[in-house]
Amino acid sequence: MNIVRAWWAERDGGSPRWLWLALLLLAGWQVVFWILVHITERAARPTAIDDRPDVRYRLMDAEGQNLTGELGRAPKDGLDGFFVNVPVDAKRIRFEVEFELASARETQALYLAIREEISEIRLNGVVIQSADPLPRLAGLLTSEPAYYPLPSRALKAGRNQLEIDKKTEGLAVALSEFAIGPAETLADVFRLRNVLLTDLAMISVGILAFTLLLCFAVNWPDEDKPRIRALMLLLGSCAVATGFLTYSPPVELSLFGFVMVWTALNLAIAVAIAAFVLYEVRWPPRLIRRVLMAWPVLQGMFLVAFLILHFNQDRLLFWLFKLVNSGYLILSVAGIMAILLLATTVARERGRHAIERSLLALCLSALVMDRVGSMVDLHSPFDATLPLTLAWSPIIGTFLGLSMVLALAREAAQARRTVLDSNRILSEQLALREGELAESYAERTQMQRQAAVLEERQRLVRDMHDGIGGKLVGLRMQARQLDPAGMEQALDDSLTDLRLIVDSLDTAEDELEDALMAFERRVRPQVQAAGSTLVVVRNGPLDHIRLGPRVTLQVLRILQEALTNAIRHAGASRLTLRIEAGNAGELVLDIDDNGSGVDPSAPTGLGLTNMRQRAGSIGGQLDVSRLDPGTRVRLLLPALKAPEQA
Numbered sequence: 242m243n244i245v246r247a248w249w250a251e252r253d254g255g256s257p258r259w260l261w262l263a264l265l266l267l268a269g270w271q272v273v274f275w276i277l278v279h280i281t282e283r284a285a286r287p288t289a290i291d292d293r294p295d296v297r298y299r300l301m302d303a304e305g306q307n308l309t310g311e312l313g314r315a316p317k318d319g320l321d322g323f324f325v326n327v328p329v330d331a332k333r334i335r336f337e338v339e340f341e342l343a344s345a346r347e348t349q350a351l352y353l354a355i356r357e358e359i360s361e362i363r364l365n366g367v368v369i370q371s372a373d374p375l376p377r378l379a380g381l382l383t384s385e386p387a388y389y390p391l392p393s394r395a396l397k398a399g400r401n402q403l404e405i406d407k408k409t410e411g412l413a414v415a416l417s418e419f420a421i422g423p424a425e426t427l428a429d430v431f432r433l434r435n436v437l438l439t440d441l442a443m444i445s446v447g448i449l450a451f452t453l454l455l456c457f458a459v460n461w462p463d464e465d466k467p468r469i470r471a472l473m474l475l476l477g478s479c480a481v482a483t484g485f486l487t488y489s490p491p492v493e494l495s496l497f498g499f500v501m502v503w504t505a506l507n508l509a510i511a512v513a514i515a516a517f518v519l520y521e522v523r524w525p526p527r528l529i530r531r532v533l534m535a536w537p538v539l540q541g542m543f544l545v546a547f548l549i550l551h552f553n554q555d556r557l558l559f560w561l562f563k564l565v566n567s568g569y570l571i572l573s574v575a576g577i578m579a580i581l582l583l584a585t586t587v588a589r590e591r592g593r594h595a596i597e598r599s600l601l602a603l604c605l606s607a608l609v610m611d612r613v614g615s616m617v618d619l620h621s622p623f624d625a626t627l628p629l630t631l632a633w634s635p636i637i638g639t640f641l642g643l644s645m646v647l648a649l650a651r652e653a654a655q656a657r658r659t660v661l662d663s664n665r666i667l668s669e670q671l672a673l674r675e676g677e678l679a680e681s682y683a684e685r686t687q688m689q690r691q692a693a694v695l696e697e698r699q700r701l702v703r704d705m706h707d708g709i710g711g712k713l714v715g716l717r718m719q720a721r722q723l724d725p726a727g728m729e730q731a732l733d734d735s736l737t738d739l740r741l742i743v744d745s746l747d748t749a750e751d752e753l754e755d756a757l758m759a760f761e762r763r764v765r766p767q768v769q770a771a772g773s774t775l776v777v778v779r780n781g782p783l784d785h786i787r788l789g790p791r792v793t794l795q796v797l798r799i800l801q802e803a804l805t806n807a808i809r810h811a812g813a814s815r816l817t818l819r820i821e822a823g824n825a826g827e828l829v830l831d832i833d834d835n836g837s838g839v840d841p842s843a844p845t846g847l848g849l850t851n852m853r854q855r856a857g858s859i860g861g862q863l864d865v866s867r868l869d870p871g872t873r874v875r876l877l878l879p880a881l882k883a884p885e886q887a
Contacts, residue, residue: 262588267580270599274606279621282629285434287352289422291338296323296416301333301406312337315416319618320628322354322417327409333360336416338403345396350424351403352431354630355417356387361406367395385439388431390424418630437636442487445638449480452642455649467529468520472645475513482506483638500561501547505540507568507612511575512536514605518579521598522586539571569612576609597651600644607637753786753828754779756793757820764804771808774815781822788878795855796830796876799863802852803832803874811836811872826880835871 295316300308308331315323315336327334342349351362362370369389403421407414420427453476461469485506494502512533519529543564550560583598583605611633613619621627761777768775788796800818807813813836821829849865852874856863862877 259585259588263581263584266584266587266599270580270584270602270606274603275622277603278607278610278629279623279627281437282621282627282631283624285430285437285631286627287420287422287427287430289420289427290354290418291340291420293317297337298323298325298416299335299337300327300331301335302330303332305333305406318415320418320630322415324413324415327412327414331409334407334409334414336405336407338405338419338421340401340403340421342396342398342401345393345398348393348424349391349396349421350427351387351389351391352420352422352427353387353389353417354419356385357417358408358414359387359405360408361404362389363404364391364395365397365401367392369395386431386434388428391421434631438632441639442483442635445635445642446480446484446487448642448646449476449483449638452476452645452649453480455646459649459653467526468517471513471516471520475510475517476642476645478506478509478513479634479638479641482510483635486632487635496561497547497551497557500565504543504564504568507572508536508539508543510608511568511572512539514572514579514608515575518582518601521601522582543568566616569616573609573612576605576612580605580609594648594651597644597648600640600647604637604641604644607633607640611637753788753793756788756797760797760800761818764801768804768808768816773808773813775804776815776817778817778819780820782824786822786826786828792859792878795859796878799852799855799874799876800830800832802848806848807832807834807836807872811838813871823880828876828878830876830878832874833868833871835868838867838870838872 295314297312298315299312302308308328313325315325318324323336325334353359359370361368369392405416407416453473456469456473456476459469482503485502512535515532516529519532546560546564550557550564580602583602587593587595587598610619610629614629614633619629621629757777761775765775804816804818807816811834813834815835817831817833819829819831819833821831823829849863853863856876860879864875864877866873866875
């Protein structure tokens with residue numbers, strides 16, 4: 242195909258390039274096809290076929306008695322053999338065949354192209370077959386050959402005579418073409434022809450049925466289902482047609498019934514060929530539906546013709562043959578058009594599916610040749626003396642089924658490759674997107690960290706400017722007005738606030754319990770210096786609780802302010818810090834003292850207001866209640882989803 246594509250690319254001008262390639266394909270297909278046909282027909286036909294113009298015959302009744310006592314002459318009617326129109330009262334016919342032998346020493350045999358209704362064969366008065374042979378196939382039409390060794394004891398040098406008795410049904414009877422010659426040579430031809438016409442017929446039905454079931458079992462994509470249905474119709478009609486001719490039908494059919502069924506099958510095959518090939522070459526579905534509509538129309542027309550013949554049987558045989566040939570003609574036209582479409586499609590698509598379509602074209606060529614050969618005698622284009630006598634339908638059924646299995650397997654493999662390629666591309670795209678996402682996430686995390694550091698710097702500057710800075714500025718302005726005790730207290734408050742800021746930064750990545758322990762270690766000396774005691778009580782799971790630097794700083798400031806107020810203003814001698822953590826992560830911090838207490842109804846001072854504002858800024862709530870004796874300051878913090886980083 243690469244050579245063809247190169248030729249395609251180089252050629253320009255003149256007629257469309259696809260047209261020349263289509264003609265080249267057609268010529269190539271037909272050359273290959275006719276070479277195969279010639280080789281097969283040559284091997285399956287004896288060279289010693291008798292070419293005499295007629296044979297003698299006698300008409301007999303059911304008991305084998307001569308009806309007329311006269312010998313008739315049965316002329317040879319082409320490839321159909323020697324025909325005799327038999328009267329109704331004749332039940333048997335005896336063909337008499339004379340032949341000469343130079344010597345009786347060489348083993349001889351009789352070869353019949355078709356074995357039908359043979360009841361007895363005698364050689365020089367010696368019976369060599371005394372009963373009806375049991376055929377391997379029992380269809381309505383069979384082209385099974387026959388082979389009979391001629392016993393040496395009955396042969397003689399010089400003139401010999403064969404008597405072949407056949408049953409009659411009151412219609413035309415024929416003795417098929419025959420050959421008398423060396424037994425071994427005729428046996429080889431018989432075996433090959435028997436394989437082609439009987440073994441392949443049985444194999445053909447099985448392969449076609451298997452391919453049909455394969456098409457039925459696969460879950461095809463919606464766009465392929467119409468084409469597969471047409472293929473199933475083609476496979477099914479070919480299988481039924483082959484089986485119809487090969488095996489005995491379940492009910493006995495007359496000649497009229499046989500012609501009706503056989504013609505209907507040929508029409509079905511013709512429509513199936515047209516539909517499948519049109520789907521294969523991707524014609525518009527609207528046009529294909531019109532072609533499919535021709536099937537019931539044609540079937541209806543033939544049914545009307547059969548009904549007319551049923552009620553008016555003048556020249557019945559003549560018109561039945563005309564109807565059968567009409568079915569053959571329609572199928573042949575459909576096959577030829579399909580071959581042309583396949584060639585043009587392969588040419589236009591530059592070799593796409595060339596192998597499968599070439600095999601289909603060869604099968605269709607054989608099917609067309611078989612039907613045309615049923616209407617007229619055909620001969621090999623390479624040897625005008627070699628007639629085409631094989632029934633190609635069972636042969637082609639086998640190869641049609643195998644070629645369709647090959648095509649379906651190739652489609653399945655192509656679909657699997659497509660899926661694998663798609664999965665590979667998706668995996669690569671997914672890995673690329675995951676890498677981009679990871680890179681984006683890393684950049685975002687870095688930006689968040691930088692923003693957190695910047696915000697922390699701003700908070701630190703703000704806290705130091707608004708807190709410690711403001712206090713130091715105030716101390717500078719009041720330095721000459723404050724007494725030493727007031728100055729010391731103000732400096733202590735500033736240092737305490739500075740320590741809280743440092744503690745919140747030091748424990749920013751630590752758990753809450755670590756921050757509270759650091760706070761406890763820092764304030765316990767202050768409490769003891771004031772003559773008070775500090776008791777710390779922890780309840781609930783405090784592990785893995787992290788509040789972040791900003792929340793931790795506000796919590797520590799609230800605790801520091803509450804402890805300072807209890808020592809300085811309430812005169813408490815005992816302070817209790819109780820920390821309780823709920824299972825859901827909520828936090829309760831209580832600071833109890835035994836001092837003078839506060840009046841909850843009294844106006845709120847500046848310090849308590851600041852504490853409430855700090856609690857609200859971190860989503861918490863501050864409550865102050867009176868104890869007996871003392872005061873309780875409670876800080877409620879709801880469950881935090883994640884530690885705050887800013």
